[in-house]
Amino acid sequence: MKKLFKLFSLSIVISSLYLVAPIANAGVAVITHPGVKEIGLSKDKLAQIYLGKIKNYSNGRTINAVDLPNDSDAHKKFYKSVVQKSDSAMNRYWSKLKFTGKGNPPKELGSDSEVVKWVANTEGAIGYIDGKYLNKSVKVVLILP
Amino acid sequence: MKIRVINIITGVLVLFSPLSYAEIDISGYASFKAIANSNDQKVSYYNGLAPEGEINTDSRESNLGIQFSTDISPKMDMTVVMSARGGPSQKYNFETEWAYANYKFNDDLSLRIGKVKGPFYMVSDYKDVGYAYPWASVPDEVYSTNPIRSVNGLDLVYQKTINNVTYLGELYYGSGNNTSFILPTSLTDLNAAFSSSYTTTSQVSFKTHDMLGFNASVSFDGMSFRLGYFDTKVDAFGQTDLEGSFGGIGMTIDKNNFVVYAEYIARDTGPGLEMAFPDANAGYLTLGYRMGDFLPYVTAASIGEGADKSIYTPKQTSTTLGLRYELDDAAALKIEAKNIKPDTYNPTPDAGGLFDGNITENVTIVTVAIDVLF
Known part of the structure; x- marks a missing residue:
């Protein structure tokens, strides 16, 4: 019985490792509020969202994008791989829009865990985080290896 | 009576209480410039901007702005920009440069009401944001032609991206109180005509009203093309309802390290405005190439006669060599040398080109600038 239990718990450990591992190693996870029913969010579309060009999901609902500070690892990976612009290029881009009242950069939160919490509680929210902060309160739409 | 007072108090509370709970976003920009001008004829440039023979460290082109924005409701936000400018007359005193409420009809269409930035040139609504x-410095052949900075009125803005192409359409209507320098080319005649005693550094007030204009652009794949025009009535020098119009086209490319900025404008004014705002056509072309944190660039610019030939139109051409260096993600250092060739055939004795006096030689003006965002 004891042995069986051991075996059982081991299998749980293995299976949970199996489930978690690909995500934990995955680097950056793009996440949305569980209510967002968007399929096929490509990198190109994500870049357009983070440049403020795409403002609505396919069903017309408003997108609420959230950002991480420039010095966070997830920010560096996300902008390099998805938006493909340097921080100074992003600053040039947003300064033109922001100071003419024609657009605002995504809201910036201080940490990955704050992003998870905010995305879980905000309708239409989308964000990106280091995979190790992922939990079930949010939906994963893309993994950036 | 008592009830009215209470109503006013409640009204005020209702008006202000959401603000006290709202998040106010504070951001800003600053540009600090030092300018040197060297010529043998001891003539300063562009209404005392660069006095001859000294390094001008208190330039009126130095400025800083702080923007406060807040969401009042999901459909409504408000923005106030306080700005402070350098120079002998402005002394970095803060003034409310822009203040408006913005109502969003939907994600693409919004209406701004208040004192809004005028989108007259390609970069005019962010001319202060050097970063x-x-x-x-913006090419002054083009950017000296319109001193109007804001519109008190309405500004309808439509922005939409379809298949990676971003469309912007903007329609504005309003009025404004503005100040302008006197053109050195018309100084003597203007003083004679109005028995005044203006100098090249005097600023005169003028009013614009019934101003109606549009700004439209199409952007895709690192390129942007824009078109703008406005028509306005001007009250100046004791005269009212003078006619003025202003149009411009422009393009920017920032792609594969190549940077191109080009713009062409035409100012067309009616009788009564010839001395202060003579017809003029002006343009520039900037070519640059990004090499990591460095962006060397070259600009060719000119200003000359417009639709109606006027002896008061400043005429000059210039070539500028410049370098932008990214100090940081939000700070840039720039240095440029602008070689100006004023039109020596200018028939007015007062000035050559945008110089404050008659000049017959080419002049180099050197500008060092630091631009930051915060």
């Missing part, structure tokens, strides 16, 4: 463009 946003390559130059140490």
Whole structure:
């Protein structure tokens, strides 16, 4: 019985490792509020969202994008791989829009865990985080290896 | 009576209480410039901007702005920009440069009401934000032609991206109180005509009203093309309802390290405005190439006669060599040398080109600028 239990718990450990591992190693996870029913969010579309060009999901609902500070690892990976612009290029881009009242950069939160919490509680929210902060309160739409 | 007072108090509370709970976003920009001008004829440039023979460290082109924005409701936000400018007359005193409420009909269409930035040139609504463009100074052949900075009125803005192409359409209507320098080319005649005693550094007030204009652009794949025009009535020098119009086309490319800025404008004014705002056509072309944190660029610019030939139109051409260096993610250092060839055939004795006196030689003006965002 004891042995069986051991075996059982081991299998749980293995299976949970199996489930978690690909995500934990995955680097950056793009996440949305569980209510967002968007399929096929490509990198190109994500870049357009983070440049403020795409403002609505396919069903017309408003997108609420959230950002991480420039010095966070997830920010560096996300902008390099998805938006493909340097921080100074992003600053040039947003300064033109922001100071003419024609657009605002995504809201910036201080940490990955704050992003998870905010995305879980905000309708239409989308964000990106280091995979190790992922939990079930949010939906994963893309993994950036 | 008592009830009215209470109503006013409640009204005030209702008006202000959401603000006290709202998040106020504070951001800003600053540009600090030092300018040197050297010529043998001891003539200063562009209404005392660069006095001859000294390094001008208190330039009126130095400025800083602080923007406060807040969401009042999901459909409504408000923005106030306080700005402070350098120079002998402005002394970095803060003034409310822009203040408006913005109502969003939907994600693409919004209406701004209040004192809004005028989108007259390609970069005019962010002319103060030096960080946003390559130059140490905007090409003054083009940017000297319209001193109007804001519109008190309505500004309808439509922005939409379809298949990676971003469309912007903007329609504005309003009025404004403005100040302008007197053109050195018309100083003597203007003083004679109005028995005044203006100098090249005097600023005169003028009013614009019934101003109606549009700004439209199409952007895709690192390129942007824009078109703008406005028509306005002007009250100046004791005269009212003078006619003025202003149009411009422009383009920017920032792609594969190549940077191109080009713009062409035409100012067309009616009788009564010839001395202060003579017809003029002006343009520039900037070519640059990004090499990591460096962006060397070259600009060719000119200003000359417009539709109606006027002896008061400043005429000059210039070539500028410049370098922008990214100090940081939000700070840039720029240095440029602008070689100006004033039109020596200018028939007015007062000035050559945008210089404050008659000049017959080419002059180099050096500008060092630091631009930051915060």
